[in-house]
Amino acid sequence: MEHEERLKAALADRYRIESEIGSGGMATVYLAEDLKHNRQVALKILKPELAAVLGAERFLSEIQTTAHLQHPNILPLFDSGEADGQLYYVMPYVEGESLRDRLNREKQLPVDEAVRIATEVAEALQAAHDDGIIHRDIKPANILLRKGKPLVADFGIALAVSAAGGGRLTETGLSLGTPYYMSPEQASADRDTDARSDVYSLGCVLYEMLTGEPPFSGNTAQAVLAKILTGEVVPPTEHRKAIPLNVEGALLKAIEKLPADRFPTAGEFAKALANPGFRWGEGVVSVPSGAGAWKAFAIGSAGLVVVLFALLTWAMVRPGEPEGENWYPLEAVDALSTEISPDGSRMLYALPREDASWEIWLHRFEEPEMSLVPGTAGAVSWSFSPDGREIAFIDDPGNVIVTRGSIRETLADSAWGSILWGHDGFIYYSDFNHALRRVPESGGSAERVTADGPEGWHQYPHLLHGGDVLLFT
Numbered sequence: 001m002e003h004e005e006r007l008k009a010a011l012a013d014r015y016r017i018e019s020e021i022g023s024g025g026m027a028t029v030y031l032a033e034d035l036k037h038n039r040q041v042a043l044k045i046l047k048p049e050l051a052a053v054l055g056a057e058r059f060l061s062e063i064q065t066t067a068h069l070q071h072p073n074i075l076p077l078f079d080s081g082e083a084d085g086q087l088y089y090v091m092p093y094v095e096g097e098s099l100r101d102r103l104n105r106e107k108q109l110p111v112d113e114a115v116r117i118a119t120e121v122a123e124a125l126q127a128a129h130d131d132g133i134i135h136r137d138i139k140p141a142n143i144l145l146r147k148g149k150p151l152v153a154d155f156g157i158a159l160a161v162s163a164a165g166g167g168r169l170t171e172t173g174l175s176l177g178t179p180y181y182m183s184p185e186q187a188s189a190d191r192d193t194d195a196r197s198d199v200y201s202l203g204c205v206l207y208e209m210l211t212g213e214p215p216f217s218g219n220t221a222q223a224v225l226a227k228i229l230t231g232e233v234v235p236p237t238e239h240r241k242a243i244p245l246n247v248e249g250a251l252l253k254a255i256e257k258l259p260a261d262r263f264p265t266a267g268e269f270a271k272a273l274a275n276p277g278f279r280w281g282e283g284v285v286s287v288p289s290g291a292g293a294w295k296a297f298a299i300g301s302a303g304l305v306v307v308l309f310a311l312l313t314w315a316m317v318r319p320g321e322p323e324g325e326n327w328y329p330l331e332a333v334d335a336l337s338t339e340i341s342p343d344g345s346r347m348l349y350a351l352p353r354e355d356a357s358w359e360i361w362l363h364r365f366e367e368p369e370m371s372l373v374p375g376t377a378g379a380v381s382w383s384f385s386p387d388g389r390e391i392a393f394i395d396d397p398g399n400v401i402v403t404r405g406s407i408r409e410t411l412a413d414s415a416w417g418s419i420l421w422g423h424d425g426f427i428y429y430s431d432f433n434h435a436l437r438r439v440p441e442s443g444g445s446a447e448r449v450t451a452d453g454p455e456g457w458h459q460y461p462h463l464l465h466g467g468d469v470l471l472f473t
Helices: 002-010 056-066 099-106 111-130 157-165 168-172 195-211 221-230 245-254 266-274 293-317
Strands: 015-023 027-034 039-046 079-083 086-092 143-146 149-152 338-340 346-352 358-364 381-384 391-394 400-404 407-412 415-421 426-431 436-440 462-464 469-471
Touching: 002 015, 015 039, 056 079, 056 086, 099 143, 099 195, 111 143, 111 149, 111 195, 111 266, 195 245, 195 266, 245 266, 338 381, 346 381, 358 391, 391 415, 400 426, 407 426, 407 436
Parallel strands: 381 415
Antiparallel strands: 015 027, 027 039, 039 086, 079 086, 143 149, 338 346, 346 358, 381 391, 391 400, 400 407, 415 426, 426 436, 462 469
């Protein structure tokens, strides 16, 4: 109490201290009135044990480097100084709560809100990084919420303390940063941290907003640090299925152990969170931001062509070819795509029309010429029936149509993309909502097979294991 009274007296000409409102690892926070400007402020007094190893002049010099930061999501520095032998700095008082308070109360946030908060914090970090300032202590307690808008507090304070204290901090046993959100390089006491360390910490905060827990936890700080350095992160979708795959991918990339594997900038992290096509992991290809369904369709088509080419190459060079093969001369045509019937006796072509649409032609290998399949103008995709006698296709308005001789029967609508006539009695197709559906080959109600996902259109279905497994791109 005597200590607080001396502090009040030392600052009486500038600030009137009203009450203590919080205490952290580095500072005690007081609600105060700025007498000169007639406003409420947050007055933060460095802990005595920390101030004891810091030279006031050096600390105040370092902290001033953050005073010019201006961004809608950055809480600015109003003032700093020394009073009664204690170092202090002043920031705006924010009516509301911290993200820590909200997580303590609600545990998890709605996915959209968590992504929005992380994105806005990332943009604030990017602005500071552009000025060469690294926060080094991103955590829920340093993210204040004013009417839902995140404000990053204590910007550059950890850096100022570290720079001013030099190697003497390790002698005090003080640790900069909160263990749950420390990057591996911070956990290993590497002083050469950069923007990617803040990206890691923000990724940990987003992980907690989505799942209710930080990526690594433990009973002691040492246990947490050990897990940060050696543990494996549990993918957030194992805790919460509603997390979109691009959000999970962006988060996992942000908290990679090696800085070189993370996003190089906080801005790139924000872009990935907004890109539905972003993926991260072994063998994953991301669709660039802004790519529409047709670009995703084209990427899938290219991959399929490569697979088919590899299979055909293997077929040509494999040893032990059986005798009595039949070779059929085919006319070279400018076809969009081809498909061979299951019994190998015929092939479908899609050939261009004068109006730039496509129509389907059939070539029976034992006959010299192709023949037009009536009523297929504007076809988008097509598939043989399992016996090779009938054809299913999707027309331009999006109808699933089956040709039975000269009869055309419409089985479903709202279709687009790829189609498969399965050997299980169903016709599978992509719908307008990017999901896969199926309809009985004899007609009836269509049913959804996959849920529409953020990863893009579900395309190119293939049935495996007698129809028990559906493989798709």
